[in-house]
Amino acid sequence: xxxxxxxxxxxxxxxxxxxxxxxxxxxxxxxxxxxxxxxxxxxxxxxxxxxxxxxxxxxxxxxxxxxxxxxxxxxxxxxxxxxxxxxxxxxxxxxxxxxxxxxxxxxxxxxxxxxxxxxxxxxxxxxxxxxxxxxxxxxxxxxxxxxxxxxxxxxxxxxxxxxxxxxxxxxxxxxxxxxxxxxxxxxxxxxxxxxxxxxxxxxxxxxxxxxxxxxxxxxxxxxxxxxxxxxxxxxxxxxxxxxxxxxxxxxxxxxxxxxxxxxxxxxxxxxxxxxxxxxxxxxxxxxxxxxxxxxxxxxxxxxxxxxxxxxxxxxxxxxxxxxxxxxxxxxxxxxxxxxxxxxxxxxxxxxxxxxxxxxxxxxxxxxxxxxxxxxxxxxxxxxxxxxxxxx
Amino acid sequence: xxxxxxxxxxxxxxxxxxxxxxxxxxxxxxxxxxxxxxxxxxxxxxxxxxxxxxxxxxxxxxxxxxxxxxxxxxxxxxxxxxxxxxxxxxxxxxxxxxxxxxxxxxxxxxxxxxxxxxxxxxxxxxxxxxxxxxxxxxxxxxxxxxxxxxxxxxxxxxxxxxxxxxxxxxxxxxxxxxxxxxxxxxxxxxxxxxxxxxxxxxxxxxxxxxxxxxxxxxxxxxxxxxxxxxxxxxxxxxxxxxxxxxxxxxxxxxxxxxxxxxxxxxxxxxxxxxxxxxxxxxxxxxxxxxxxxxxxxxxxxxx
Numbered sequence: 225x226x227x228x229x230x231x232x233x234x235x236x237x238x239x240x241x242x243x244x245x246x247x248x249x250x251x252x253x254x255x256x257x258x259x260x261x262x263x264x265x266x267x268x269x270x271x272x273x274x275x276x277x278x279x280x281x282x283x284x285x286x287x288x289x290x291x292x293x294x295x296x297x298x299x300x301x302x303x304x305x306x307x308x309x310x311x312x313x314x315x316x317x318x319x320x321x322x323x324x325x326x327x328x329x330x331x332x333x334x335x336x337x338x339x340x341x342x343x344x345x346x347x348x349x350x351x352x353x354x355x356x357x358x359x360x361x362x363x364x365x366x367x368x369x370x371x372x373x374x375x376x377x378x379x380x381x382x383x384x385x386x387x388x389x390x391x392x393x394x395x396x397x398x399x400x401x402x403x404x405x406x407x408x409x410x411x412x413x414x415x416x417x418x419x420x421x422x423x424x425x426x427x428x429x430x431x432x433x434x435x436x437x438x439x440x441x442x443x444x445x446x447x448x449x450x451x452x453x454x455x456x457x458x459x460x461x462x463x464x465x466x467x468x469x470x471x472x473x474x475x476x477x478x479x480x481x482x483x484x485x486x487x488x489x490x491x492x493x494x495x496x497x498x499x500x501x502x503x504x505x506x507x508x509x510x511x512x513x514x515x516x517x518x519x520x521x522x523x524x525x526x527x528x529x530x531x532x533x534x535x536x537x538x539x540x541x542x543x544x545x546x547x548x549x550x551x552x553x554x555x556x557x558x559x560x561x562x563x564x565x566x567x568x569x570x571x572x573x574x575x576x577x578x579x580x581x582x583x584x585x586x587x588x589x590x591x592x593x594x595x596x597x598x599x600x601x602x603x604x605x606x607x608x609x610x611x612x613x614x615x
Numbered sequence: 616x617x618x619x620x621x622x623x624x625x626x627x628x629x630x631x632x633x634x635x636x637x638x639x640x641x642x643x644x645x646x647x648x649x650x651x652x653x654x655x656x657x658x659x660x661x662x663x664x665x666x667x668x669x670x671x672x673x674x675x676x677x678x679x680x681x682x683x684x685x686x687x688x689x690x691x692x693x694x695x696x697x698x699x700x701x702x703x704x705x706x707x708x709x710x711x712x713x714x715x716x717x718x719x720x721x722x723x724x725x726x727x728x729x730x731x732x733x734x735x736x737x738x739x740x741x742x743x744x745x746x747x748x749x750x751x752x753x754x755x756x757x758x759x760x761x762x763x764x765x766x767x768x769x770x771x772x773x774x775x776x777x778x779x780x781x782x783x784x785x786x787x788x789x790x791x792x793x794x795x796x797x798x799x800x801x802x803x804x805x806x807x808x809x810x811x812x813x814x815x816x817x818x819x820x821x822x823x824x825x826x827x828x829x830x831x832x833x834x835x836x837x838x839x840x841x842x843x844x845x846x847x848x849x850x851x852x853x854x855x856x857x858x859x860x861x862x863x864x865x866x867x868x869x870x871x872x873x874x875x876x877x878x879x880x881x882x883x884x885x886x887x888x889x890x891x892x893x894x895x896x897x898x899x900x901x902x903x904x905x906x907x908x909x910x911x912x913x914x915x916x917x918x
Contacts, residue, residue, distance in 0.1 A: 304818055324821040337819035341837045350833075351823030402823065 244454060246279040253316075255280040255438055256301065256406060261310035263296055263462075270296040271307070272462040283432050283439045285453035287446060289485070293462040294442045298408050301440065302331045315405065325354075330404040334411040336395035338383040344370075344394050345379040351402045369397040372431070389420050400435070407432075409441040413448060425451045446486045450474065458482050474535075479615045483533040490534040490580045491613075496524045504612050506532060508554075510578040516552040519607040524614050531613040538609035539582035541570050543593060546604045553604040554580070558597055570595065572603050642897075649890035650680040660887050684891035694870065695892060699899060701870040705786065705861075706854035709793040713850050714843065716794060717801035721842075722835075724802070725809035736806070739799050747796065751863050754792055758783040758864070784866035792860040797853070801846040808842025809835070841910060848907040852900050872896055 246252035254277035263271040270293045278284045286294035299305045300312060303324030312319045319327060330351070338347050348369050352362045370376045373393035383391055392412065399407055412428070413421040429452050432439045443449050449456045450470040457467040458481075466478045477483035480491060494506040497515060504522040505515055516532065524530055540546070546553055554572075559579055562569035567583045574580065582603055595601060651660040662676035688695045724735045742750060757763045765779040774780065782788050812835065820830040858873030865871070872892065880889035 302818075302822060304821075323826075324818070325824050325826050329822075331819075331822045333815055333819055335813065335815055337813065337815040339816060339819070339834060350820070350825070354824035354829075398823070 244281070246282070247277070247455065252279060254278060255282075255315055256440075257311070257313045258297070258300075259311040259313070261297075261300065261307045261312060263293075263300060263305060263307050270462050271300075273310070274462070274464060275310075276457060276464060276467065278438065278440065280438055281432075281436055283429065283452055283454045284441070285449035285456045286440070286442045286459060287444070287449040287456050287486070288459035289444060292459040294444075294459050295410060296462075297459075298331070298410060298440060298442045301406070302329055302408055303327045328404055329406040329408055330399040330402055331408040331410060332395050332399040332412050334414055336383075336391050336415075338391060338394055338398070340383055343380050343382055344375060344386070347383070347394055348398045348401050350398065355402065365401055369401050372400070373397045388415055389424075392416060392424070396431075400431075400437075403435075404437070406438045406440060409439060411443055412441065414443075414445075421448070422451075428452055450486070456486075458485060460485075476611060477533060477613065480531055480533070480613050483611065483613060488536050488581065488583075490536065490539075492532045492534065492578075492580070494530055494532050494612075496522075496526050496528045496530055496612075498526050499524060503607070506530060506612065508532065510574045510576045511554050514552070514554060516610065517550075517607045518552075518610045518612050520612055522612050522614070524612065528614070533611045533613055534580065534605060534609065536569065536581045536583040537567075537585075538605055539580065540604050541572065541582045541584055541595060542602050542604070543595060543599060545602045551604045551606055552610070553602055555600065555602050556580070558595060558599045558601055561595070561597065568595075570601070572601055645890045646894055647680070648886055649684055649894050650682065651887050652679070652681070652683070653885050653887050658886070659884060684887050685895070687888060688891045688895060695872075695875065695895075698870045698872045698875045699895070702855045702857075702872040703899070705789060705793070705869075705871060706851050706857070709790055709797070709854050710847050710851045712790060712794050713797055713801040714847060717798055717805055717846060718839075718843075720798075721802045721805035721809055724806050725812070732810075739802050739806075742799065748859060751792055751796065751859055754788070754795065754864055755783060758788050758791070783864065786865065786869055788864035788866075789861050789869055789871075792864045793850075793854050793857065796860065797850040800849040804845035804849065805839065805842040808839045808845075812838050841913075844907065844910045848903050848910075852903055852907075855900060856896055 256276075256278040258274055258276040261271055261274045262269070274293075274297070276297075286297060288294045296305060300307055301314075301319070303319070303322060303326075306320060314328065339350065342350070345366055348366045349362050352365055357365070366379075367376075370379055373396055375390060375393055375397065378386060378390060378394075383394065386394065392415070396412070409428075413424050416424060425448060428439070439452075441449070441452060450473075453470060455467060455469055456473050458465045458473060460481055466473055466482045468476075473482060473486055477486065483489045483491065493509040494516065495509070497505040497507050499505075499522055502519060502521060504518045504520055504524070506518065507515055518532065522530075545555075554574060556572040556574045556579075558570055559573040560571040562571075565586070567585055570582045570584065571579050572582060580603060647664075648660055651662060653659060654661045662679040664673060664676055666673065687693065720739075724732060724739075727735055755762070759765075760779040760781065760783070762783070764782070765774065768774040768780065769776050782791070816834050816838075817827075817830050820834050821827070825833060856873045857871060858877055861869045861871040861874050862877070865874075876889050876892045876896070879885050879892060
């Protein structure tokens, strides 16, 4: 995919990030390399023969449901777990066997893990003192960190005297204080409420740019991963399913699993009718009288069973059949309507009984002919809206 | 007063009535006896307050009270002060030993797999199912010159049969007895403090460059201090007044205030002096008790 697809991130940091794509540069040397890493807990395989490269200054997200191995992968980088097989290198150095207290990475814990008997100041200074940094330098760095997370007036407080958001900032300051080569963030915003979480996501991105550090974030929240990350690795059962930029993951998922996990999606079973360069024609199982043309290179052959992924926001719902007969179209009946304010969600029942979900922005306050329950409607989408999934 | 308010008042009053009847009044009786003089009578002291004799007689009785017994107990010529000092010393050493033995056990219990922790806890409490007195007696059988310990060491060839270890009837036996008897009281508060600790704190310390041993002293130890204080005071306070252990395991030169009190009461038959000893012992212990309550208070506020 071309650079510049990370629409969400452009807003804050613009051009620098627009050009940032070391993973497309064959001469770029990765900062972190997982090479054929396997980790087992007894009979359970947490990570299976996984290889992954992460580049310097990258904001990288590991995304997946709980139990998919994303936290284990991060903990292996921090040194809390050792792989059974494979190599993990950081800036060319093999990390396997190095205890956590000698690794140049720091972690922000999901529970924050602030030392309850120490003040905010002492918490932030802990790692610096551990390195034997001299007093004046420690004080200067702690002050700098307090300023960075805007907690200057709370330096003398104990963690239990702070709000959840403030504790999150202390944890962040503490993990950044040693200027690690890599900052690991384990579900860093999970305990915050929605509004604060969204604000903090943008702050994290700015911070990462400002400090020029490599951030690795573990999250199960796909919106969070899409917002902050340069690249996302979607994981399932200890394996990487897809590693790419957020927009690629969203618009071109490589499997049913990714399409389903990231964002809202309709998945329709279909049979391939014909394959031409850049165009696939399929027949949906739910509406065998229709043919869908999808603009995409596809490895499938005529007769193969595939799935089509359709994002609800890419579907148009209309009371009249589309004028342009070249677009793909389904007809059905409105089953349910969800009014969200900015959007309305329509559940349309197809003649075969299956349902598709379409989202329609409410562009004006009043609509002449509002769509209502049990209306007969046409659901249409252009050839570049859908994705054919072969796995 | 509404029924609800009366009910609330009753709930609050019951523990105070309990304390009044079973602690404050008995203490006042002991305190009064400590201010009386020995007498060959029944009860063996004067004056005896007789409310039936009228107000004048009561006032006269009040005038007969004196603090002479305290002067006697606190005089350097008698061995009471020495006994107080020796008791504090023995209790102090025992408490340090208890901490040294109890901390590793509590630590291991708190780090054991969750599934076996209740069993371990049960094992710590198990000795309570046998009478305290019998358990202390059992130590005589272990520590005596012909006891199990010496038999074992001789059988192993470590000791020669004509030179068995002389442990029974020494201060060492008293330390062994106290450490053995009070160990659960040390382990339980330590365990509860250590078990509460979030293990990710140690991961965070390691992540910030702190090796395990250093992390113990910087994180685990300070966070377990409330348990350390509670355990030490739970052991120290009763150990100071301990009577059974020094009496059964200690030698004739083992000086502890509990033993002195008992001798004063049942051998010398001086109710008044033994009462004064008891009141002074209480004063000696009030300091650590108040300290303990302070610690508890602080811990509660820390939540």
